[in-house]
Amino acid sequence: MIVRHFLGWVRTAPAGERAEATRALARAWLFSEMSSDDVAATEGALLMLLDDPSPLVREAMAQVFAHSSDAPAAIVRALSCDQPSVALPILQHSPLLIDADLVDIVATGKREVQCAIASRRNLPASICAAIAEVGTIEACLVLIENAEAALTPLSIDRIVERFGHVAAIRERLLDGRELPAATRLALVAKLSDQLSRFVTARNWLSTERAEIVTGEARERSMVNIAAKAPGDDLCVLVRHLRESGQLTAGLILRTLLSGNADMFELSLVELTGMNRQRVSAILQEPAGASLTALLSRAGFPPSTFAAFGAALAAGGEIGFAGTIDGATRLQRRMVERVLTSCEQDSEATEALLILLRRFETESAREEARLFCDELVAAQHLDRDASDRRLAA
Helix, strand or coil, X not given: CHHHHHHHHHCCCCHHHHHHHHHHHHHHHHHCCCCHHHHHHHHHHHHHHCCCCCHHHHHHHHHHHCCCCCCCHHHHHHHHCCCHHHHHHHHHHXXXXXXXHHHHXXXXXXXXXXXXXXXXXXXXXXXXXXHHHHCCHHHHHHHHHCCCCCCCHHHHHHHHHHHCCCHHHHHHHHHHCCCCHHHHHHHHHHHHHHHHHHHHHCCCCCHHHHHHHHHHHHHHHHHHHHHHCCHHHHHHHHHHHHHCCCCCHXXXXXXXXXXXXHHHHHHHHHHHCCCHHHHHHHHCCCCCHHHHHHHHHCCCCHHHHHHHHHHHHHHHHHCCCCXXXXXXXXXXXXXXXXXXXXXXXXXXXXXXXXXXXXXXXXXXXXXXXXXXXXXXXXXXXXXXXXXXXXXX
């Protein structure tokens, strides 16, 4: 009877009053004890209100039903497909929407709709994958920031592939999540490409020079990322570098001259297909014929053999350094030893010597920068100590 009076009144009532009455009717459905006849009548009235010309009415209904698992499923599904102001609470919170519904809405929905779904609690991997595949930049940002989203490495890689050039995406990924080394490397590559296009578009560098500079920066990042990668992750990174054609003799020589013996060894394992114990045993005797055979099997040019042999010998004498200030850098003494050795080698090519001279310049500049940083830090410490003495 009450529902009958409601249906008669609602046809002429103002939109604001209809919205408040609809809110009350929806709450009655959820929290009042009603007979089966009243339940059927109330559901019929709510279904009729889905066609109300004012979004205020449907918004009121959505706000009441958004968090409830006892809401009428048919009405919730209808509200989820309404205009954004109506649908967003349902999409963000309703437990009645199944994964297939949400995946379909992600595929067809606009930015606000995708963002609402991306912010859901306990978001399953299938929906994360859909957002990573077709979501907007904003939706992917919300997804990355959702600590309860089951965001798999594959979905993260897809976001990087699509939006790695966007600074906000890179920052959120690098700051907020533990990323595999290969994913970090992909982000570095996106940034390098952006910088290269930026400087060439402004004629600050020629295209060829920009490619050299960004290539060297990318290689430095590879070595740094590899130095911080745990064992299994490092293996995956080395395999990724090989499969993507980035595991070159130049990169591996930089790795060795930077003191990362583990990555050097794993690179040879990956390139030769030999087991690690055998590779490790060969590297213990860098002057032997076995090293030449190993490097040849790895596909390195014969002109580089002497450089690798000299680097291993220098590392055995000097030692392979760890990171400095959290970064792995070329070791100047090792680079100079290798360059001197190769300059006396008749088989060393000009390309190899040019590469080693670039390494020498880079290592010298890094050493000078570190020295200056230490001087400045010591000056600050002396000044602080003097200030404390004066204050005392």
